[in-house]
Amino acid sequence: xxxxxxxxxxxxxxxxxxxxxxxxxxxxxxxxxxxxxxxxxxxxxxxxxxxxxxxxxxxxxxxxxxxxxxxxxxxxxxxxxxxxxxxxxxxxxxxxxxxxxxxxxxxxxxxxxxxxxxxxxxxxxxxxxxxxxxxxxxxxxxxxxxxxxxxxxxxxxxxxxxxxxxxxxx
Amino acid sequence: xxxxxxxxxxxxxxxxxxxxxxxxxxxxxxxxxxxxxxxxxxxxxxxxxxxxxxxxxxxxxxxxxxxxxxxxxxxxxxxxxxxxxxxxxxxxxxxxxxxxxxxxxxxxxxxxxxxxxxxxxxxxxxxxxxxxxxxxxxxxxxxxxxxxxxxxxxxxxxxxxxxxxxxxxxxxxxxxxxxxxxxxxxxxxxxxxxxxxxxxxxxxxxxxxxxxxxxxxxxxxxxxxxxxxxxxxxxxxxxxxxxxxxxxxxxxxxxxxxxxxxxxxxxxxxxxxxxxxxxxxx
Numbered sequence: 416x417x418x419x420x421x422x423x424x425x426x427x428x429x430x431x432x433x434x435x436x437x438x439x440x441x442x443x444x445x446x447x448x449x450x451x452x453x454x455x456x457x458x459x460x461x462x463x464x465x466x467x468x469x470x471x472x473x474x475x476x477x478x479x480x481x482x483x484x485x486x487x488x489x490x491x492x493x494x495x496x497x498x499x500x501x502x503x504x505x506x507x508x509x510x511x512x513x514x515x516x517x518x519x520x521x522x523x524x525x526x527x528x529x530x531x532x533x534x535x536x537x538x539x540x541x542x543x544x545x546x547x548x549x550x551x552x553x554x555x556x557x558x559x560x561x562x563x564x565x566x567x568x569x570x571x572x573x574x575x576x577x578x579x580x581x582x583x584x585x
Numbered sequence: 586x587x588x589x590x591x592x593x594x595x596x597x598x599x600x601x602x603x604x605x606x607x608x609x610x611x612x613x614x615x616x617x618x619x620x621x622x623x624x625x626x627x628x629x630x631x632x633x634x635x636x637x638x639x640x641x642x643x644x645x646x647x648x649x650x651x652x653x654x655x656x657x658x659x660x661x662x663x664x665x666x667x668x669x670x671x672x673x674x675x676x677x678x679x680x681x682x683x684x685x686x687x688x689x690x691x692x693x694x695x696x697x698x699x700x701x702x703x704x705x706x707x708x709x710x711x712x713x714x715x716x717x718x719x720x721x722x723x724x725x726x727x728x729x730x731x732x733x734x735x736x737x738x739x740x741x742x743x744x745x746x747x748x749x750x751x752x753x754x755x756x757x758x759x760x761x762x763x764x765x766x767x768x769x770x771x772x773x774x775x776x777x778x779x780x781x782x783x784x785x786x787x788x789x790x791x792x793x794x795x796x797x798x799x800x801x802x803x804x805x806x807x808x809x810x811x812x813x814x815x816x817x818x819x820x821x822x823x824x825x826x827x828x829x830x831x832x833x834x835x836x837x838x839x840x841x842x843x844x845x846x847x848x849x850x851x852x853x854x855x856x857x858x859x860x861x862x863x864x865x866x867x
Contacts, residue, residue, distance in 0.1 A: 498595070
């Protein structure tokens with residue numbers, strides 16, 4: 416009997432934990448997208464007023480960010496300095512391949528950023544940044560839409576699914 | 586002879602570096618890259634072609650290597666060229682898009698003409714002794730810029746006074762992080778990257794030059810800038826595109842300069858890199 420109860424508690428805790436994990440990933444995605452938008456704001460500002468070259472711009476942006484984004488921009492700056500790939504898109508591709516713990520949407524936005532960097536004229540480059548930022552905002556709005564209710568639902572659903580499983584098994 | 590050869594090699598995609606280095610380290614003048622065609626190396630007396638055709642990504646690599654993946658930082662791209670580290674010039678061809686009069690983009694780029702910048706000491710011989718203004722003419726690739734660079738250095742080192750160089754294309758004395766790739770002389774100040782007309786005013790007002798040197802008078806506004814600087818007690822040295830004296834006189838753009846007699850000495854460069862000096866008379 417004791418083993419049954421321990422098993423039941425573990426199932427409920429496991430399913431509840433899964434729900435919490437989804438909710439936490441959701442929160443992490445939101446935070447990362449907000450940070451990426453802030454980084455894009457910074458890049459736009461630097462480009463407009465200092466016309467920095469991309470390796471310098473990425474290095475400066477890295478120093479303004481923290482966590483995974485700092486690592487991405489620092490690696491990108493290094494990749495650009497090394498001049499191995501023919502364009503920025505491929506440089507970003509090889510950087511993203513090394514950055515494993517990025518949330519999916521942030522990963523996709525960084526991919527988009529890679530294909531938007533390296534435009535010919537400054538205005539074109541600024542417009543490229545703006546389009547990435549716009550896409551980030553859209554995705555962030557989707558994530559934030561009823562976020563509290565949804566996050567609570569994930570957690571509750573996890574616990575409920577665990578409880579249901581226990582009842583079925585017992 | 587001095588050349589930032591390694592800087593040039595660094596501009597090329599990996600597969601092209603070794604053959605170009607092998608054939609061209611001493612005498613490459615221009616490297617032509619045309620989409621889907623093999624690279625053409627123009628050496629001193631001959632042309633050779635490599636085996637493999639050039640792809641779009643090779644062209645993109647060269648442009649990105651020259652601009653650190655930031656073409657917008659090269660203001661000259663609006664004029665269809667980039668000056669790469671080491672002073673090497675890359676001319677671009679492809680489908681252009683314009684915003685009014687301004688070139689906004691060249692995409693796709695289909696051809697590149699990469700000209701190697703080389704510096705020869707003493708080729709201007711005793712031209713530095715000339716008292717009046719000097720105009721250097723010659724067809725493309727005849728060595729006008731190289732001659733001008735040496736002349737500037739000679740004038741500067743022989744104590745004829747301060748020389749202010751207006752280096753719009755950053756080709757005469759390319760510089761990176763404050764370090765010049767070519768020796769410029771003891772009394773040479775270099776103002777680079779701006780429009781000639783603006784820079785001439787700055788130079789006259791602020792640098793107290795005895796000599797003003799500028800490369801490639803190509804447009805009417807360049808002539809206007811020179812006319813502004815003439816008769817200010819400053820010796821002028823400039824280069825212009827014309828195959829001969831007759832061609833110079835025939836070109837409408839240069840008419841104001843010719844008719845007003847700004848220059849005293851004319852140096853004519855030839856494609857075989859020889860040159861001749863003569864008085865400039867109307």
